[in-house]
Amino acid sequence: MKIFSLYNIKGGVGKTTTAVNLAYLSAQDGARTLIWDLDPQGSTSFYFCVKPEVKGGTKELLSNHPDIKPMLRMTGFPNLDLLPADISYRHMESELEDQSKPMLALQKLLKPLQKHYDHLIIDCPPGIGLVAENIFQLSNTLVVPLIPTPLSLRAYNRLVQFLVKRRSNRLHVLPFFNMINEHKPIHRAVTRNVFSGHPIFMQSIIPESNLIEAMGIKRAPIFSYARESQEATAYRNLWNEIKQREARRTAATGKGKDLKTEPTAS
Numbered sequence: 511m512k513i514f515s516l517y518n519i520k521g522g523v524g525k526t527t528t529a530v531n532l533a534y535l536s537a538q539d540g541a542r543t544l545i546w547d548l549d550p551q552g553s554t555s556f557y558f559c560v561k562p563e564v565k566g567g568t569k570e571l572l573s574n575h576p577d578i579k580p581m582l583r584m585t586g587f588p589n590l591d592l593l594p595a596d597i598s599y600r601h602m603e604s605e606l607e608d609q610s611k612p613m614l615a616l617q618k619l620l621k622p623l624q625k626h627y628d629h630l631i632i633d634c635p636p637g638i639g640l641v642a643e644n645i646f647q648l649s650n651t652l653v654v655p656l657i658p659t660p661l662s663l664r665a666y667n668r669l670v671q672f673l674v675k676r677r678s679n680r681l682h683v684l685p686f687f688n689m690i691n692e693h694k695p696i697h698r699a700v701t702r703n704v705f706s707g708h709p710i711f712m713q714s715i716i717p718e719s720n721l722i723e724a725m726g727i728k729r730a731p732i733f734s735y736a737r738e739s740q741e742a743t744a745y746r747n748l749w750n751e752i753k754q755r756e757a758r759r760t761a762a763t764g765k766g767k768d769l770k771t772e773p774t775a776s
């Protein structure tokens with residue numbers, strides 16, 4: 511099971527929106543896909559019209575032998591299941607502190623799911639506490655949406671520095687720009703600067719768009735109501751680029767280990 515986590519220290523950058531659309535595309539490829547709504551806000555669960563509730567909540571998840579299978583929900587889309595959010599996830603940081611191996615607790619609970627799914631897409635909450643440290647341990651790839659502003663880049667640089675300090679070099683980090691508005695000079699300037707000097711950034715971008723924002727009204731991936739739109743194509747391009755990068759990296763590193771994350775100059 512390959513694990514792709516939608517992560518950023520910052521909130522409101524498009525983690526959930528992207529997770530929902532990439533999970534849909536993964537399932538469309540025929541890959542058995544699970545999307546995990548790890549955010550107590552429960553936005554991914556909302557998009558799939560699933561009640562954000564998990565029996566036993568964080569305590570059950572972090573128990574010695576959690577019973578995960580009954581927590582899984584169908585999304586109504588072929589090949590795509592959901593592990594919903596629960597409001598108790600807001601206590602996850604402190605519950606993790608009480609674990610014998612606080613940074614490996616979430617990895618442990620995913621073990622029984624390994625053979626049932628090809629891809630796990632995780633919608634992470636913002637922040638850089640113990641939940642994030644677990645995500646860095648268990649993910650193959652960290653997909654990082656960034657709004658093209660200097661502050662966003664600064665937050666990204668801090669993340670890279672943190673990962674280098676933690677020696678999390680096996681983690682594949684794939685930043686991309688979301689909510690690009692080409693009418694904004696700052697967006698144009700930041701993207702031009704980054705694309706010219708930092709090949710680690712994905713070339714695929716997602717525009718700022720009312721059609722994407724409408725997911726909140728439609729409560730569904732964009733492909734359900736605007737399959738032929740430019741925005742849907744932008745998500746397809748993003749998913750294809752993620753898969754290509756992941757395949758290239760796996761080929762270059764055997765088991766996909768030891769590839770260095772590349773910090774960007776701010």
Ligand SMILES: Nc1ncnc2c1ncn2[C@@H]1O[C@H](COP(=O)(O)OP(=O)(O)OP(=O)(O)O)[C@@H](O)[C@H]1O
Nearest residue numbers: 521522523524525526527636689717718719722723
């Ligand atoms: N490309 C886009 N164009 C327009 N609106 C977008 C786009 N991507 C996301 N949004 C909107 O921006 C808001 C924040 O998006 P989203 O919830 O995906 O961010 P997030 O990083 O998951 O936030 P949080 O940190 O609170 O979980 C939402 O209202 C969403 O509809």
Ligand SMILES: [Mg+2]
Nearest residue numbers: 525526549553
């Ligand atoms: Mg979110």
